[in-house]
Amino acid sequence: MWRPVYPQGNLEHPSQSTLRDANNKGLDASNTTWGSSILSNHDGKFTHSPRSTERRAKHAADKAFLRMQLLDKSPMSTDWRIPLDILQQAAEQLGLQESEGTETIMVPEGSLARLNGGSGGALWEIKLRNGCQVQILDRETRITDQRPVVLRGSPQTRDIAKEIISSAISGFNDPNPTVFRQPGITFVRSTSSDRNVLSREPPVRAVWTARSDVTRRKRPHQVKPPRTWTATTLANYIEDLVDSNVSRSMHDRLDQKGETHVDEIADIIRGLFNDPSKGEIIFVRALNSALTFLYKFELIHLVRALFLRAEELKIKMVPETFNIMLRGAAAAKDLHNFTFILKIMIKRSVRPNAATWVAFLMAIESKPVKLQILDTMRSMEMLQDRSTIKDAVAQITSGEMVGYLKSGQDLHAFMGDMDNRYGPDWLSVEAANRILHDIGGQGAISEASELFKIMADRSLRPDTTSFNTLLGHCLYQRKVPAAMHLLTSMELDWTLIPDSSTFDLIFKLGWNLRHYNICRVAWHYACMSGKVSYRMHKLVLQSLLRDPSTKIQTIGEAWRASAGQFIVGSAFSGEGHSPKIPQPDYSSSDTNVNSDLLALPEIDGKLMREEAARLLIETDLMSVSSRRPLQRFSSLLRQAWLKDTRVLEKDKLARDVDSLKSMLQNPVNIPWRPI
Numbered sequence: 040m041w042r043p044v045y046p047q048g049n050l051e052h053p054s055q056s057t058l059r060d061a062n063n064k065g066l067d068a069s070n071t072t073w074g075s076s077i078l079s080n081h082d083g084k085f086t087h088s089p090r091s092t093e094r095r096a097k098h099a100a101d102k103a104f105l106r107m108q109l110l111d112k113s114p115m116s117t118d119w120r121i122p123l124d125i126l127q128q129a130a131e132q133l134g135l136q137e138s139e140g141t142e143t144i145m146v147p148e149g150s151l152a153r154l155n156g157g158s159g160g161a162l163w164e165i166k167l168r169n170g171c172q173v174q175i176l177d178r179e180t181r182i183t184d185q186r187p188v189v190l191r192g193s194p195q196t197r198d199i200a201k202e203i204i205s206s207a208i209s210g211f212n213d214p215n216p217t218v219f220r221q222p223g224i225t226f227v228r229s230t231s232s233d234r235n236v237l238s239r240e241p242p243v244r245a246v247w248t249a250r251s252d253v254t255r256r257k258r259p260h261q262v263k264p265p266r267t268w269t270a271t272t273l274a275n276y277i278e279d280l281v282d283s284n285v286s287r288s289m290h291d292r293l294d295q296k297g298e299t300h301v302d303e304i305a306d307i308i309r310g311l312f313n314d315p316s317k318g319e320i321i322f323v324r325a326l327n328s329a330l331t332f333l334y335k336f337e338l339i340h341l342v343r344a345l346f347l348r349a350e351e352l353k354i355k356m357v358p359e360t361f362n363i364m365l366r367g368a369a370a371a372k373d374l375h376n377f378t379f380i381l382k383i384m385i386k387r388s389v390r391p392n393a394a395t396w397v398a399f400l401m402a403i404e405s406k407p408v409k410l411q412i413l414d415t416m417r418s419m420e421m422l423q424d425r426s427t428i429k430d431a432v433a434q435i436t437s438g439e440m441v442g443y444l445k446s447g448q449d450l451h452a453f454m455g456d457m458d459n460r461y462g463p464d465w466l467s468v469e470a471a472n473r474i475l476h477d478i479g480g481q482g483a484i485s486e487a488s489e490l491f492k493i494m495a496d497r498s499l500r501p502d503t504t505s506f507n508t509l510l511g512h513c514l515y516q517r518k519v520p521a522a523m524h525l526l527t528s529m530e531l532d533w534t535l536i537p538d539s540s541t542f543d544l545i546f547k548l549g550w551n552l553r554h555y556n557i558c559r560v561a562w563h564y565a566c567m568s569g570k571v572s573y574r575m576h577k578l579v580l581q582s583l584l585r586d587p588s589t590k591i592q593t594i595g596e597a598w599r600a601s602a603g604q605f606i607v608g609s610a611f612s613g614e615g616h617s618p619k620i621p622q623p624d625y626s627s628s629d630t631n632v633n634s635d636l637l638a639l640p641e642i643d644g645k646l647m648r649e650e651a652a653r654l655l656i657e658t659d660l661m662s663v664s665s666r667r668p669l670q671r672f673s674s675l676l677r678q679a680w681l682k683d684t685r686v687l688e689k690d691k692l693a694r695d696v697d698s699l700k701s702m703l704q705n706p707v708n709i710p711w712r713p714i
Contacts, residue, residue, distance in 0.1 A: 117374045119408055122381050122399060123415065129385050130419060142197050145185040150208035151175060171196040173204075193390070199323065199357050206271045206324070257283045259303040268317060274325040277311070280304050281332040301336045308332070309341065312348050321349075323357055330360065334367035342367070358384075358392045369401035377402045393427040400434040409435045422461075429467035432457075436470045440477035450478075450489050466497055472505050479512030484521050488528070503529075503538050510544040514551070519680060522548060526673035537672055539565070543572035545676065549683075550578060553598045556679030556707045559606045562659070563709050564672050569663035576656065579603050583652035605706065607655045662711075669710040679707045 171192035180187050188204070190197045262279045265272035281304060308329045311317055326349050333342045342364065349356070361384040368377040377399070384391065396416055403409050413422075413431060422428045436457075443453045453474075457465060471494055478486045487509055491501055506529045513522040522545065529535045542565035549557030562579065565571045582603025591597045668675075 119374065119403055119405075119412075122374070122378045122402075123412065125378070125381055125385060126391055126396065126399065127415070127419075129391050140191075140194070140197075142190045143187050144190065144201060144204070145182070146175075146188045146204065146208060148181055148184045148186050151186060171200040173200060195355075195357060202322070203324065206274065258300065259283055259307055268320060270320045270322050270325075273311070273317060273320050274322070274328065277308065277325050277328045280307060281328055301338075305333065305336075305338055305341055309344070312345055318352050321352055321354065323354055323360060326354055326356075327360055327363060330363045334363060334370075337367075337371075339367075356387060356389060358389055358395060361389060362392075362394045362398055365395060365398040366401060369398050372402060372404060374402050393421055393424065394430070396421060397427070397430045397434065400431060406435065406438070425464045428461060428465055429470070432461050432465040433467050433470035433473065436473045438477060440474050441481060444478070444481045444483055444486075450474075450486050450493075454493060463497070466494070466499065468494075468499055468502055468505070471499065471501065472508055475505055475508045476512075479509050482512075482516060484509055484512065484518065484525075487525075491528075491532075501533060501535075503535050503541065506535065507538070507540045507544060510541065510548075514544050514548045517548070517552060519548065519552065519554075519557075523673070523677050523680060526676060530671050530673045537564075537568075537570075539570035539572050542568075542570050543574055546572075546575050546578075550602070553594070553602075554680065554683040555602065555605050556683050557676060558602060559706060560672070560676050560679045560709065562606045563662070564668055564675075566659045566662045567666050567668055567711065571660060579606055580652060580656060583607070583655065584649055603652070607659050665713060666711040667714050669712055675707065675709065682707050 171190055174189045174191070176187040176189065190200050192200070259280055262276070262283055264276055283300075283304070311325075312321060312329070326345070329345060330342060333339075333345065346364070361380060364380045365377055365384075368374075368380060381391070381395075384395075393416075396412070400409055400412055403412065413435065416422055416427075416431060422431065439457075440450070440453055443449070454466075471490060474490060475487055478484065478490070494501060506525055509525050510522055513519070513525070526537070526541075526545070529537070529541075542561050546558055546561040546565070549555075549561060562571070562575060565575060580603070582599050582601075585600050585603070589596075589600075591600055
């Protein structure tokens with residue numbers, strides 16, 4: 040096993056060198072200033088007095104401490120071999136101390152829905168946070184409405200798993216799960232074999248499920264604190280805080296203090312952890328949720344303060360606590376800080392797990408080094424777990440596909456080579472998204488459909504990030520037809536809902552190509568779903584605030600002057616009605632477009648242009664609580680694109696003023712329903 044060689048330096052005490060020189064020169068040691076601390080044995084050998092030995096030990100310790108401090112600040116502090124050696128030593132030492140075992144607990148039958156329930160279930164949370172394996176035994180093994188649940192892991196991880204399970208099923212009284220019935224459909228249990236096969240009524244298999252409470256977007260102060268503060272209610276409150284989500288434009292409209300949504304949450308978290316009355320109820324679950332949020336928004340100073348506070352409270356930390364901080368350092372590519380946190384983890388006798396190694400892969404930029412770390416994980420038999428190999432291989436897939444495409448090979452050749460190296464279980468959604476980024480960067484967006492088919496064959500579903508990755512390349516390459524195809528596949532084939540990034544990318548694509556109707560549809564669908572990005576808000580506001588007395592000399596100026604008024608405001612007119620949009624007065628010339636924009640209408644003759652513009656935008660943003668679209672986003676967007684194309688296909692916007700006037704007077708209609 041490789042070991043790093045640290046610079047040792049000269050640890051020889053000054054008295055030793057002086058004594059050696061004296062002997063060489065034939066001097067009498069008793070005449071030296073240090074001679075009183077040297078004692079002579081009968082055999083002629085010299086020994087140090089106890090006092091001198093103590094001074095020598097302190098001097099050596101000081102030099103060793105200084106050397107390590109210089110090492111941490113030197114270029115060697117970014118040497119990847121140092122954390123690799125630490126992880127290998129920890130696997131040998133702490134691995135023996137934290138031997139895994141099993142434990143069986145009994146859980147109410149009806150509460151199992153709260154443990155399963157997909158990505159929001161407690162089982163997923165347990166696996167993510169500390170790596171403890173949880174297995175729910177068969178229904179036949181239950182005892183008086185209690186089902187056995189087996190926990191497999193170290194004693195520490197099993198304790199955390201029991202805490203999470205107790206929190207998930209707390210307050211559950213009904214021993215039987217709730218059954219939701221629909222008239223005309225027969226409900227049968229999954230273990231039932233006595234159903235009538237001749238019946239034409241479609242049976243519904245019994246499954247565990249949990250009702251998810253869909254809440255509207257809230258600001259931090261709208262998240263109600265619990266009436267009684269306990270460890271569970273405090274952790275739930277922090278999780279609700281960090282899950283609250285308000286777009287920047289919406290936050291600026293609702294809160295004029297100048298404090299961002301993130302700052303408000305961070306202030307509340309700081310207050311909770313510094314409150315002396317809550318020190319006894321702060322445990323690792325609340326700590327991990329807070330650390331995850333703070334690292335996500337790079338509030339490193341608060342992370343340090345929070346960690347020191349957790350040390351003061353003597354919170355029992357788990358591997359995931361340190362993994363959160365390690366992933367934060369890895370995301371910043373700060374290997375020095377990564378090594379520092381890893382040393383603290385080992386010093387606290389917390390055993391690194393597979394997620395720690397994956398975080399180490401995230402911190403490394405060199406592909407050969409990543410492959411060497413992956414080989415080390417394979418030799419330690421860490422890649423036998425499916426989730427581990429998926430997470431680990433995902434860190435090395437970036438850029439792999441580029442070489443295949445440049446050499447004329449296709450996606451299937453790449454997938455075959457990866458299967459030969461890592462087996463058929465290596466592909467994950469994260470790895471697929473990295474491959475999609477390589478595909479889009481090479482302009483081979485058509486290859487994405489093949490990757491989606493491969494994912495479906497391996498029981499994987501692309502997520503919104505998958506499509507947003509490709510839409511980002513469509514924006515860069517200005518490929519509107521490819522973007523339309525991707526959105527249709529996203530909504531129809533995979534039933535995914537566009538998020539804020541989706542609307543932002545489509546809006547920016549239309550803005551760059553000066554497509555009025557594409558921008559208008561993207562804007563209002565984003566408003567009705569509460570997903571308007573800051574960039575969208577800024578572009579529209581700048582267009583509305585344009586001085587109407589400014590003469591338009593270029594096509595770009597004509598677009599920026601008219602786009603805002605076309606996009607916002609009275610576009611919401613209900614189904615079957617065409618909006619009335621204030622139009623600029625254009626006059627054409629041979630080389631350019633000149634116009635004088637009509638001023639935005641003043642309200643009661645009191646509001647200035649800026650106030651009127653903000654009022655128009657605010658009215659649109661409020662539609663999130665009053666309107667819902669009646670048509671799919673991809674369907675209406677395609678209509679908008681076709682309508683824009685008819686005007687722009689001749690590529691002479693500067694001279695075709697009549698076509699522009701016609702389009703501005705007849706925008707695509709956006710049907711909606713009230714809620």
